[in-house]
Amino acid sequence: MSSHASVPNHRTDYDVIIIGAGIIGVAIACYLQQSGQSVALIDKKGIGLETSKGNAGAFAFSDxxxxxxxxxxxxxxxxxxxxxxxxxxxxxxxxxxxxxxxxxxxxxxSSIFRKNSAVQAQLMKLAAQEAKGLLAARGALxxxxxxxxxxxxxxxxxxxxxxxxxxxxxxxxxxxxxxxxxxxxxxxxxxxxxxxxxxxxxxxxxVSDPYLVVKHLGESVLDNGGQLIVAGVRKLQPAGEGAEVILDDGRRLRSRNAIVASGAWSKTFAADLGDPVPxxxxxxxxxxxxxxxxxxxxxxxxxxxxxxxxxxxxxxxxxxxxxxxxxxxxxxxxxxxxxxxxxxxxxxxxxxxxxxxxxxxxxxLPDSLPVIGPSTASRQIIYAFGHGHLGLTQSAATGRLVTDLVLKRTPAMPVEPFSASRF
Ligand SMILES: Cc1cc2nc3c(=O)[nH]c(=O)nc-3n(C[C@H](O)[C@H](O)[C@H](O)COP(=O)(O)OP(=O)(O)OC[C@H]3O[C@@H](n4cnc5c(N)ncnc54)[C@H](O)[C@@H]3O)c2cc1C
The missing domain is CATH 3.30.9.10 (D-Amino Acid Oxidase, subunit A, domain 2)
Known part of the structure; x- marks a missing residue:
């Protein structure tokens, strides 16, 4: 079936589809777009209307x-x-x-806590380096x-x-x-x-207001040619060299890469892709x-x-x-x-x-670290969820790491500690 014919007004030849337009999905979209990738954000509600809307607004880099x-x-x-x-x-x-x-x-x-603190510290260092650059690039400083x-x-x-x-x-x-x-x-x-x-x-x-930040960043992605599709995603699966997304209304979209950035709702996608993440x-x-x-x-x-x-x-x-x-x-x-x-x-x-x-x-996640990295089913499908209390703080760092993975560059820090298979 031609997915193009069934989805009027939507392109289907995206480089990357991102499921979830919270602060994590939006930050990833910004980084990918800055690297020349065409992106579509899919969200059942719109930009930043769930957890990223009402948080406490801290860039808690020392946490x-x-x-x-x-x-x-x-x-x-x-x-x-x-x-x-x-x-x-x-x-x-x-x-x-x-x-x-x-x-x-x-x-x-204690032993695991100390190990995870060191990983968290490294991610926070990257977060602090990247956050300002992301806001500056999008006129949000x-x-x-x-x-x-x-x-x-x-x-x-x-x-x-x-x-x-x-x-x-x-x-x-x-x-x-x-x-x-x-x-x-x-x-x-x-x-x-x-x-x-x-x-x-x-x-x-x-930040002045976390909702205004995610909205501003999301709108800047759209202003620069990105697409927002307001729809629920029912299923995500590997397809040929890329990924296929099936929307709740049955529409199908294809892309070279897909990112699961669906916050607290990411578990079912991961389970379907062979990663029973807790x-x-x-x-x-x-x-x-x-x-x-x-x-x-x-x-x-x-x-x-x-x-x-x-x-x-x-x-x-x-x-x-x-x-x-x-x-x-x-x-x-x-x-x-x-x-x-x-x-x-x-x-x-x-x-x-x-x-x-x-x-x-x-x-x-129970160890307080996010999941960032490829799925078991396909390296073209990448996870970026589970940031707990620190999603705003770590959004730019996550955008950077996911973009490194999509472009097959050496990640800015090792991503193995964030693997979905660590559980
Ligand atoms: C009270 C409180 C205070 C906080 N304070 C801070 C703070 O000061 N600093 C900080 O860094 N963090 C803070 N956080 C944490 C932070 O808000 C989260 O870590 C962050 O918002 C998570 O972002 P996200 O993009 O992963 O998830 P979300 O913002 O929840 O976005 C996920 C998106 O996926 C979409 N979605 C889900 N399932 C589907 C589907 N099937 N189809 C289509 N779309 C789908 C949803 O509609 C949603 O928009 C706080 C959280 C709370 C609750």
Whole structure:
């Protein structure tokens, strides 16, 4: 059958089809286009309308420690006790997520944690190198804020517990300083006195609004000849020297390469291609308040409570938390309320009225590393998903690595640690 005839107004001779127009798919499209490849983005909703829309907007380059860590194993039981706390598992989802949790526990052992931290640090170095270039190439540098972040501690005990992590970052050359008293008050006026000290990471960056960034980048791809097809993809399979995509409405498209960048929804594609990847979602929640809600100087990280506050051009965003609840359960926005109440306690002047609530699906592998690399079924079909808490941060690095693979260049860093077959 001629796929061309069945898809009016759509070209079918793309070099690369990318399934998913979140920040990962869009960044890949930018890099491929800059290398002369013709690209089509396919998304069931449009550009950046899922997880990449409402995240906390951080380029968290110093966040090199995988979530799967000895520290989290100590904190998790206490957190799980509070149904609206930083980490929850809805009871009916527990049997489904148990195998993932077992793998998470395994990856949290010190030896694996240290190995994965080194890999994450290398990916973050690449991310930091590439992000600015990507934004500059697409006229989006003005969307970058470079005022660092403050991680806050409520007790000396909490601060001391964080020190080994900062030592690890020091070994990786990450800049930070611990601050107290007048310096802390100057970095963020209006904080509750319950915070005894903080760590300031000056190189941490945020964006004006993550949705505006992904939308801007996606539109720049279209302005430069890329195509957006708003449709669900039912199946992806190897075909001859390339790949074939079957849309939900039965249309078929062909390309030389195909990329799976479908975030938390990538698992079925990978399974069909011979890679049973243990992808789950860590659902996250937030509330975006009006800009006037507080004079927030920079991103604040309340690590002990699992949420952050970000100053965006579009509002003050309060959110985070992890809910291991899969893709189908309805959202529980009491979690957004709970974080907002805590934020009001931590910043007594915060105006909590007029907010918009949101939930997103972080695509997460149990070892906290993404999957980037070829599928078992075909080297022409490449995975780029599972960036968990760090998809925005690692988007440009992923775009670079995937483009290296498509063009058969030596990748900017080894991609073996990100292989789908590591599980
Ligand atoms: C509360 C919260 C805060 C966060 N904060 C940060 C942060 O500060 N910094 C950071 O770096 N990261 C952060 N993250 C993580 C980040 O948002 C994600 O890692 C990132 O958005 C994942 O991007 P993605 O493109 O892989 O997925 P998505 O943005 O979810 O995109 C996947 C796309 O695939 C499409 N799709 C799926 N299945 C199909 C199909 N069958 N057919 C067609 N299209 C399909 C979807 O419609 C979607 O648009 C946060 C996440 C949450 C939830």
């Amino acid at each position: 090199i420690m995988p979530l799967a860590s000895p520290g989290i194993i100590l904190k998790a039981p206490k957190w799980l006790f509070d149904p609206l706390g930083p980490l929850t598992i809805p009871p009916r989802y527990l049997p489904k997520i148990l195998p993932w949790l077992i793998r998470f526990g395994w990856a949290s052992r 003005s969307m970058l804020r470079s005022d660092g972040a403050l991680e806050l501690y409520e007790s000396e005990r909490e601060f001391k517990a964080a020190l080994p992590g900062w030592k690890l970052r020091e070994e990786q050359g990450i800049e930070f300083r611990h601050v107290r008293g007048a310096e802390l008050a100057e970095l963020q006026p209006g904080l509750s006195p319950s915070f005894v000290c903080a760590t300031f990471t000056p190189k941490w960056q945020t 992808l789950e979602t860590e659902r996250g929640y937030n509330t975006t308040l009006p800009v006037s809600a507080f004079d927030l100087k920079r991103q604040l990280i309340f690590g002990g409570h699992g949420f952050v506050m970000t100053p965006l051009s579009t509002g003050i965003r309060v959110g985070g938390a992890v809910e291991l609840g899969g893709l189908d359960l309805p959202p529980n926005f009491r979690r957004s309320d709970a974080m907002l109440q805590k934020a009001a306690k931590f910043l007594p002047g915060l105006k909590t009225e007029g907010g918009t609530q949101w939930m997103g699906y972080r695509p997460s």
